[in-house]
Amino acid sequence: MDSWRLKIKHETGFTYAGKVGSSYNEARMSPRNEARQAVLDARVEVWPPARTYRYEDYWGTGVTAFDVHAAHEKLTVTATATVETLPPGDLIDPAGGASWDDLAVADAVDRWHELLLPTARTALDEELASLAEAIRGGSATPHAAALSVCEKVREEVAYVPGSTGVQTDAVQAWRLRSGVCQDISHLTVGLLRAMSLPARYVSGYLHPSPTAAIGDSVVGQSHAWVEWWVGRWTAFDPTNGVPVGERHVSVGRGRDYGDVPPLKGVYSGPANTGQGVEVTITRLR
Structure with a gap:
């Protein structure tokens, strides 16, 4: 069974039509350890800099939450992770499983x-x-x-x-x-x-x-x-x-x-003029 090792960089964020006074945000961008994947490292970085805290939501997804109180015209969130993944493995036969x-x-x-x-x-x-x-x-x-x-x-x-x-x-x-x-x-x-x-x-x-x-x-x-x-x-x-x-x-x-949106939040200030998304994946092994 050949595993892959993948490095993922996911950058997203919002651009505003002027200075935003404050924003309150949640990012769902970090993989979690489970049966067919092992997370070797993962981090989420925010610009403008903000203190982040993590929790698990009702559905079991890891959430990085943060508030930005410095005036800003652009918000950027960059999540990086290195993950070991496995092939599909033990598949259920079409005639198998629960009735x-x-x-x-x-x-x-x-x-x-x-x-x-x-x-x-x-x-x-x-x-x-x-x-x-x-x-x-x-x-x-x-x-x-x-x-x-x-x-x-x-x-x-x-x-x-x-x-x-x-x-x-x-x-x-x-x-x-x-x-x-x-x-x-x-x-x-x-x-x-x-x-x-x-x-x-x-x-x-x-x-x-x-x-x-x-x-x-x-x-x-x-x-x-x-x-x-x-x-x-x-x-x-x-x-x-x-x-x-x-x-x-x-x-x-x-x-x-x-x-499960990758990034969502609320803010006070001028209109949101767009959201950019860029994902880069590198196979390391």
Whole structure:
């Protein structure tokens, strides 16, 4: 099992139309240690300089919170991390995992209640609800149904950068038949939940090349994918049609993008004139 070692630099921030007196911010940009990734080092730097403190939010995502009280026209947050990642590993067979009856028992429904409900970004219309019902009816197991959903979404919705915005929801992406990873993941999560599969939205990073040369720095991506529960959580990248593996680094999980934005905050002052984002990923090993 060949691991990768990835160095990630993610710089983002806001520019304002004048001096801002103060701002209060949360960054969700740091990977966490978990089964398929080990964080060797991670830090978050803020400009203008500010004292930061870290906590874990309700969904288990690491948050770096900070307040800036010096007057500023630009806010910059730079997160860097070195992470050891693993290939997909022990994948569940399409005929394996929990059964439909297992997912219907009260304990399972109560345990994952919040991850079975639609949100504004993942709610379906009648056409999509019918699609979910048809896929469920034609699938022997929940895991097989989930894989079929990912395949169907990838067939029908093209990955087209810039075709949608941050507020685009699952129904809009389906009607457009195009979107970015966020839209594709929202649509997938919505279909999974409509079939009574607990599903969550995952944010993180993706190295774009499966054959990456060691030492080369490339323009990376903030990325999104999904996880569903069939006796255990299993992760899949519906945008690329692959299980989550050594090219993926997870940062946050939640019901949808609204639970895991890389940077959000409130401030007093003139208008926000834009947000810049730059991600660089280097394969070290």
